[in-house]
Amino acid sequence: MKLKWTLLAMIxxxxxxxxxxxxxxxxxxxxxxxKVQADDIMLSIWIMSGIVIVVFAILVFVLVKYxxxxxxxxxxxxxIEGNMFVEAICIGVPIIIVIFLSVMSVKSNYEVEATxxxxxxxxxxxIYASSSDxxxxxxxxxxxxxxxxxxxxxxxRPLEFKLYSYGPITSFWIPQLGGQKYAMGDMVTTLHLxxxxxxxxxxxxxxxxxxxxxxxxxxxEAMSQTDFDKWVKEVQDTAKPLTExxxxxxxxxxxxxxxxxxxxxxxxxxxxxxxxxxxxSDKVSEGEHHHESSDSGKEADHSHxx
Amino acid sequence: xxxxxxxxxxxxxxxxxxxxxxxxLTGIAVILGITYFKKWxxxxxxWLTTVDHKRIGIMYLxxxxxxxxxxxxxxxxxxxxxxxPDNKFLESQHYNExxxxxxxxxxxxxxMPFIMFFFNxxxxxxxxxxxxxxxxxxxxxxxxFFMGAMLFNISFVIGGSPDAGWTSYFPLAGNDFSTSxxxxxxxxxxxxxxxxxxxxxxxFITTIFKMRxxxxxxxxxxxxxxxxxxxxLIIVFAFxxxxxxxxxxxxxxxxxxxxxxxxxxxxxxLWANLFWVWGHPEVYILILPxxxxxxxxxxxxxxxxxxxxxxxxxxxxxxxxxSFFVWAHHFFTMGQGALANSFFSITxxxxxxxxxxxxxxxxxxxxxxxxxxxxxxxxxxxxxxxFTLGGVTGVMLAMSAADYQYHNTMFLVAHxxxxxxxxxxxAMLAGLTYYWPKMFGFMLNERIGKWTVxxxxxxxxxxxxxxxxxxxxxxxxxxxxxxxxxxFAPLNMVAFIGAGIMAISFAxxxxxxxxxxxxxxxxxxxxxxxxxxxxxxxxxxxPEYNFAVMPQxxxxxxxxxxxxxxxxxxxxxxxxIHMPNSSGLPFIMSCIFFVFGFSMIFSIxxxxxxxxxxxxxxxxxxxxxxxxxHYIPVEEIEDTETKLRxxx
Numbered sequence: 001m002k003l004k005w006t007l008l009a010m011i012x013x014x015x016x017x018x019x020x021x022x023x024x025x026x027x028x029x030x031x032x033x034x035k036v037q038a039d040d041i042m043l044s045i046w047i048m049s050g051i052v053i054v055v056f057a058i059l060v061f062v063l064v065k066y067x068x069x070x071x072x073x074x075x076x077x078x079x080i081e082g083n084m085f086v087e088a089i090c091i092g093v094p095i096i097i098v099i100f101l102s103v104m105s106v107k108s109n110y111e112v113e114a115t116x117x118x119x120x121x122x123x124x125x126x127i128y129a130s131s132s133d134x135x136x137x138x139x140x141x142x143x144x145x146x147x148x149x150x151x152x153x154x155x156x157r158p159l160e161f162k163l164y165s166y167g168p169i170t171s172f173w174i175p176q177l178g179g180q181k182y183a184m185g186d187m188v189t190t191l192h193l194x195x196x197x198x199x200x201x202x203x204x205x206x207x208x209x210x211x212x213x214x215x216x217x218x219x220x221e222a223m224s225q226t227d228f229d230k231w232v233k234e235v236q237d238t239a240k241p242l243t244e245x246x247x248x249x250x251x252x253x254x255x256x257x258x259x260x261x262x263x264x265x266x267x268x269x270x271x272x273x274x275x276x277x278x279x280x281s282d283k284v285s286e287g288e289h290h291h292e293s294s295d296s297g298k299e300a301d302h303s304h305x306x
Numbered sequence: 307x308x309x310x311x312x313x314x315x316x317x318x319x320x321x322x323x324x325x326x327x328x329x330x331l332t333g334i335a336v337i338l339g340i341t342y343f344k345k346w347x348x349x350x351x352x353w354l355t356t357v358d359h360k361r362i363g364i365m366y367l368x369x370x371x372x373x374x375x376x377x378x379x380x381x382x383x384x385x386x387x388x389x390x391p392d393n394k395f396l397e398s399q400h401y402n403e404x405x406x407x408x409x410x411x412x413x414x415x416x417x418m419p420f421i422m423f424f425f426n427x428x429x430x431x432x433x434x435x436x437x438x439x440x441x442x443x444x445x446x447x448x449x450x451f452f453m454g455a456m457l458f459n460i461s462f463v464i465g466g467s468p469d470a471g472w473t474s475y476f477p478l479a480g481n482d483f484s485t486s487x488x489x490x491x492x493x494x495x496x497x498x499x500x501x502x503x504x505x506x507x508x509x510f511i512t513t514i515f516k517m518r519x520x521x522x523x524x525x526x527x528x529x530x531x532x533x534x535x536x537x538x539l540i541i542v543f544a545f546x547x548x549x550x551x552x553x554x555x556x557x558x559x560x561x562x563x564x565x566x567x568x569x570x571x572x573x574x575x576l577w578a579n580l581f582w583v584w585g586h587p588e589v590y591i592l593i594l595p596x597x598x599x600x601x602x603x604x605x606x607x608x609x610x611x612x613x614x615x616x617x618x619x620x621x622x623x624x625x626x627x628x629s630f631f632v633w634a635h636h637f638f639t640m641g642q643g644a645l646a647n648s649f650f651s652i653t654x655x656x657x658x659x660x661x662x663x664x665x666x667x668x669x670x671x672x673x674x675x676x677x678x679x680x681x682x683x684x685x686x687x688x689x690x691x692x693f694t695l696g697g698v699t700g701v702m703l704a705m706s707a708a709d710y711q712y713h714n715t716m717f718l719v720a721h722x723x724x725x726x727x728x729x730x731x732x733a734m735l736a737g738l739t740y741y742w743p744k745m746f747g748f749m750l751n752e753r754i755g756k757w758t759v760x761x762x763x764x765x766x767x768x769x770x771x772x773x774x775x776x777x778x779x780x781x782x783x784x785x786x787x788x789x790x791x792x793x794f795a796p797l798n799m800v801a802f803i804g805a806g807i808m809a810i811s812f813a814x815x816x817x818x819x820x821x822x823x824x825x826x827x828x829x830x831x832x833x834x835x836x837x838x839x840x841x842x843x844x845x846x847x848x849p850e851y852n853f854a855v856m857p858q859x860x861x862x863x864x865x866x867x868x869x870x871x872x873x874x875x876x877x878x879x880x881x882x883i884h885m886p887n888s889s890g891l892p893f894i895m896s897c898i899f900f901v902f903g904f905s906m907i908f909s910i911x912x913x914x915x916x917x918x919x920x921x922x923x924x925x926x927x928x929x930x931x932x933x934x935x936h937y938i939p940v941e942e943i944e945d946t947e948t949k950l951r952x953x954x
Contacts, residue, residue, distance in 0.1 A: 024775065024778040024779040024780075025778070025779050025780040026711045026778045026779070026780065027778060034711075036707060037707055037708050037710060037711045038711075040705050040707055040708040041702065041708050041711065041778075044701065044702045044705055044708065045702070048698035048699070048701060048702060051694070051698055052691075052694055052695060052698055055665060055669070055690070055691065055694045056691055056694075058666075058669045059669060059672075059687075059690055059691060062669060062672040062673050062675075062677075063672065063677065063687065066608070066672060066673065066674060066675050066676065066677050067676075067677045067678075067679070068609075068676045068677055068678045071676050075676055076609075076676075077608065077609045077610040077674055077675045077676050078610070078674055079610075079611050080610070080611070080613060080670075080674065081611075081614075081615070082613055082614035082615065082616065082617060082667075086670065087614055087617050087663070087666075090662065090663055090666040090667075091617075091659060091662075091663055094658060094659045094662040094663075095659055098652075098655045098656060098658060098659060098701075101655055101701065101704075101705060102651065102652045102655055104705065105648065105651045105652070105655070105704070105705040105706060105707060105708075106644075106648040106651070106652070108705070108706075108707030108708070109644040109647050109648050109651070109706055109707050110644045111707065112644075112707045112710065113643060113644040113647075133483075163641075167477070167483065168475070168477055168478035168483055169475055169477070169478065169574060169578075171639060171713070171714055173714075173782075175711065175780045178710065178711075179639070179707070179708070179709070179710020179711040179713070180639050180710055180711075180713060180714065181639045181640075181641055181710065182637070182639050182640050182641060184568075184574060184575065184640075185477065185568035185569075185574065186568045186569060186572075186573060186574065186575075187641070189640070189641030190641070202780060204780075204782060205782075206713065206714035206715065206782045207714050208402075208470075208471050208478070208714075208783070208784040209478060210402070210469075210470075210478060210483055211398045211399050211402065212398070213398070213402075213784065213785065213786075214398060214785040214786050214787050214788070
C-alpha cells in the first residue's frame with residue numbers, strides 16, 4: 001500500500017507542477033493558438049493520468065495479492081488461456097479513448113492551421129520570417145521594413161508568418177503564442193498566430209541547426225495597434241535601407257544583435273514560394289540569375305519553375 | 307604531409323587527446339595480454355572463425371555492453387554540461403558531436419546488438435534447433451556489425467565525429483554545413499553495420515520458419531520467438547530503406563549528387579521522410595523483442611502461462627503493420643497541412659491500442675499467479691509502470707496540434723527515453739540476468755542485482771521526469787547551454803544527479819559480474835529459474851549441438867509440460883549430428899569492409915578500389931568453395947552427454 005500512495009503522491013505532484021504553481025511557458029498561453037494547444041495538452045494529461053492510475057492500481061493489487069510469500073507452498077497457479085470478454089474490454093476501452101482523442105486532435109489540427117478563432121474577420125499582418133546561421137530576419141512587406149533578431153507585432157490582430165531558411169532546417173517557435181513550424185530552404189511554410197494582449201515574449205529556433213543553435217533566439221514584443229503603427233512609422237523615417245550587400249553580410253554565419261532597416265530583402269532575394277509564382281516574382285528571379293554561381297543545373301531548375 | 311592532414315581532429319580538446327592515449331594504451335595492453343597468455347590460436351579457432359550461434363551471440367553481447375558504456379559516458383557528459391547554466395565544460399561543437407554519437411551508439415551499436423544477442427542465443431534453443439539456417443551468413447552479420455561499430459567509434463580520434471544529430475538531417479549534414487568527415491563516418495559506418503542487420507533479418511526469418519522442432523506449430527512458439535520473428539520481418543522491410551537512404555547521402559557527400567540539396571531538384575524533406583520510414587519501424591524492431599523477453603520473464607516468475615497468447619501475437623502483428631504508417635509524426639511541424647497530420651496523428655494513437663493489450667495481458671498473467679521477485683522479475687515490474695508512463699506521453703505527442711509545442715523540446719527527449727530505457731534497456735538487462743546462467747553456468751548475485759534495479763529506476767525518474775517539465779517550459783533539445791534567466795537550472799541539476807545515479811547502477815552491474823564470477827556457486831543445474839520453455843531443457847553449458855536428440859513439442863510450454871504433466875521431450879536415440887564448419891572468411895571479409903569504409907570516408911580512392919576488389923574476391927572464393935560441414939559421431943555425443951550430466 002505504501003508504494004501505491006507514493007506513486008499517487010508522485011502523480012499529483014507532477015500534475016500540480018504542470019497545472020499551476022509557476023506557469024510553464026507552454027501552459028501559459030498569450031494567444032488563441034497556444035490556448036488550443038494548452039487545452040489539448042491539459043485534456044490529454046487528465047485522460048492519460050486516468051489510464052496510468054488504472055494500470056498502477058491493477059499492478060499494485062496483483063503484486064500485493066499474488067506474491068509468492070503470501071501463498072501456501074503447494075499453491076499451483078491455474079492455466080488460463082484468456083477470456084474473450086476481458087480482452088474485448090481491454091481493446092474496446094482504449095479504442096474509445098483513441099477515437100475521442102482523434103476527434104479532438106483533428107479538430108485542433110484544422111484550428112491551428114487556419115486564422116485564429118475570434119480573429120477570422122480581420123486582415124492578417126503578413127511577416128516573412130527567415131532564418132540564417134544563426135539569426136532570424138523579419139520582413140514586413142506591406143510596411144516595407146525589416147528587422148533582425150526581434151519582431152514587433154500588433155496585439156489583437158491575426159498574424160501570418162511565412163517561414164523559410166537560408167541554411168539548415170530551423171523551427172520557428174514562440175511558445176506562448178503557439179507551437180512551432182519548420183523553416184526550410186526550398187519552400188515557404190505558413191504559421192498562423194495571434195497575440196491577445198501586449199507583452200514581451202520569448203521566441204527561438206527549436207530545430208538543431210549547428211554550432212550556434214543554442215543562442216538562435218529572438219525577442220517578440222506584442223503592442224497595441226497604435227503603438228505598432230507608431231513604431232513602423234518611426235522605422236520608416238529613421239532606419240537605414242537594407243541593401244543587397246548589407247543583407248549578404250547579415251547572412252554570414254555568426255550571431256548578431258538586433259537591427260532595423262527600411263525595405264526588405266524580399267525585393268532582391270525573394271522567398272522560395274514556387275507554387276505561387278506571379279509575374280512579379282518571375283521578373284525578380286530573372287534578375288537574380290546573375291548573382292548566383294550559374295552552373296547549368298541551376299539554370300535548368302529555374303526555367304523549370306517558370 | 308598534406309595527405310595526413312585529413313586525419314587530424316577539427317576541434318581538438320584535452321578530453322579527446324586523453325581518449326586517444328587511453329585507446330592506444332588499451333589496444334597495446336590487449337595485444338600484449340593475448341600474446342603473453344598465448345591465446346591468439348584460441349581466439350582465432352574458437353571465436354573469430356566460429357559460426358556457432360551461441361558464441362556469435364556472446365560476441366554481440368560483449369560489443370553491446372562496451373557500446374553501452376561508450377554511450378553512457380557520452381550521456382554523462384551531456385548531462386554534466388547542462389547541469390548548470392552557461393557551463394563551459396563542453397563547447398558547442400563538442401557537445402553536438404557528443405549527442406550525435408550518443409544517439410547513434412545507443413540505438414544502432416548498443417540496443418541493436420543487444421537484441422541480436424538474444425536472437426542468436428535464445429531463438430535456436432527456444433525452437434529446438436541446432437543452429438540458425440545460415441550459420442556462415444550469421445558470422446558475416448556479426449562481423450559487419452562489429453566493423454561498422456568500430457569504424458564509427460574511431461571517428462572522434464581520427465578526422466572528427468559526426469555532429470548533425472543522430473537523425474542527420476540535410477542540409478545540415480551536407481557538405482555546406484558539415485565540413486568535417488564526421489558525416490561520412492555516419493553514412494558509411496552505419497551502412498556497413500546495416501547490411502549485417504539485413505542479413506540477420508533474412509537468416510532468422512528462415513530459421514524460425516524452417517527449423518522449428520518437430521510438432522512446434524507457429525502458434526506454439528514461445529513469445530520471445532514470436533517477437534523475434536515479427537522484429538526480423540520489420541528489419542527486412544525497413545532496412546533496405548536505410549541502405550538506399552545512406553547510399554544517397556554518401557553520394558551527396560562524396561560525389562556531389564543533389565538528392566537532398568536545396569535547389570537543383572534536391573529535397574531536404576526527402577531525407578527526413580526516408581529516415582523516418584526506416585526510423586520508426588526501427589524502434590519497433592527494438593521494442594518487440596523487449597516485449598518478448600518480458601513475456602517470458604513475467605510468465606516464468608508468476609509461475610503461470612502467459613495470459614492471452616493469441617492476442618499477444620495479434621497485437622505484435624498489428625503493431626508491425628502500423629509501424630510503417632506513422633513516420634510523419636516525427637515532423638508534424640514540417641507544414642504538410644492539417645489533413646496529412648490528422649492521418650498520421652490517428653495512426654499513431656491507434657498503435658496505443660495493441661500496446662495497451664499487451665500491458666493488460668501482462669497484468670493478467672500476474673493475476674492468480676505466485677509471484678517471485680527475482681532480479682529479472684523486478685526489472686519487469688519496474689518496466690510496467692514506467693513504460694506505461696512513457697506510452698501515455700507518446701499518445702500526448704501523437705496529438706499533432708499539441709505536438710507543435712512538444713516537438714524539438716526536452717518533453718520529447720523525456721518521452722523517448724521513457725520508452726527506450728524502461729522498455730528496451732530494462733528488457734536487455736532483465737534478459738541478461740535471466741539467461742546468464744544458461745550461458746556461463748552460474749547466476750548473477752541477486753542482492754546486488756536488485757540494488758541495481760532500484761538504483762536504476764531512481765536514477766531514471768530523477769533524470770527524465772524533470773525533462774517533461776522543462777520541455778513544457780520551453781527548453782529545446784540539443785541546446786548546449788542555457789542562461790540562468792530561463793529558470794531551467796534546478797531541474798537540469800536534478801537530471802544530472804539522476805544520470806549520476808544511473809551511472810552508479812551500471813557500475814554496480816559490472817561489479818555484480820565480477821562478484822559473481824568469483825563467488826557464485828557453480829552447481830546450479832540446467833533450469834535454475836524453474837522456467838517453461840525448451841532452452842532450459844538442454845544442458846548448462848549448452849553443448850555445441852544444443853540438443854543431442856531433437857525435442858518433440860506439443861504446446862507453447864513444452865518444458866513445463868515435461869516437468870508437470872509427463873510430456874516426453876526427448877524421444878528416440880542419439881544419431882550422428884551434422885554441424886557447419888568454422889570459417890575465417892566472414893572475419894576477413896569484414897576486415898576488408900572496414901578498410902573499404904575507411905578509405906571511402908577519407909576519399910582514398912586507390913585503397914577503396916583495391917578493398918572493393920578484395921570483398922568481391924571473398925564472395926567469388928565462397929561461391930567456389932566446397933564446404934559440406936561435418937558430422938559429430940555418436941560416441942562423441944554420448945561422451946559429451948555423460949560428462950554434462952555428471953557435471954550437475
